[in-house]
Amino acid sequence: MQTKIQTLPSKKNIALVAHDGKKAALKAWCLTHKNVLQTHHLFATGTTGHVIEKATGLSVEKLLSGPMGGDQQIGAKIAEHQIHMLVFFWDPLASQPHDPDVKALLRLAAVWNIPVACNEVTADLLIASPSISDEITRDLPDYQGYLATRLD
Numbered sequence: 001m002q003t004k005i006q007t008l009p010s011k012k013n014i015a016l017v018a019h020d021g022k023k024a025a026l027k028a029w030c031l032t033h034k035n036v037l038q039t040h041h042l043f044a045t046g047t048t049g050h051v052i053e054k055a056t057g058l059s060v061e062k063l064l065s066g067p068m069g070g071d072q073q074i075g076a077k078i079a080e081h082q083i084h085m086l087v088f089f090w091d092p093l094a095s096q097p098h099d100p101d102v103k104a105l106l107r108l109a110a111v112w113n114i115p116v117a118c119n120e121v122t123a124d125l126l127i128a129s130p131s132i133s134d135e136i137t138r139d140l141p142d143y144q145g146y147l148a149t150r151l152d
């Protein structure tokens with residue numbers, strides 16, 4: 001599929017999500033990277049956002065709680081090109097009642113070619129990347145081309 005290029009501003013929209021078993025890890029990660037995170041616009045699912053705000057003092061735009069639709073809201077923002085990076089500490093050792101939503105969020109992040117970190121090591125690499133602090137370009141899927149093949 002042909003791709004299109006999108007130029008991203010230096011201030012990125014970063015989505016932060018953690019399952020309950022991983023909230024302490026994400027809270028600690030946000031504290032470690034507070035200086036960088038405060039230069040970006042932060043989104044989070046509801047409970048995660050409250051935890052991060054309380055622990056760090058960072059300002060977070062809070063969506064619905066994940067199981068109540070928050071994962072889907074972040075997925076929709078990704079599809080609308082409003083999220084530039086996703087830090088999603090999902091819990092590999094706990095089943096989730098909204099597992100289809102979790103999969104859908106990770107799937108849309110792959111479809112729309114945004115950087116995703118599912119653990120601290122990867123999140124450290126992403127937040128240190130020049131592509132987070134600088135203006136960059138990225139490939140987008142060619143949605144019109146895709147649509148044309150579907151409508152033939």
Ligand SMILES: O=C(CO)COP(=O)(O)O
Nearest residue numbers: 045046047048065066067
């Ligand atoms: O369930 C979540 C991600 O799948 C996160 O939701 P909360 O931030 O509301 O706990």
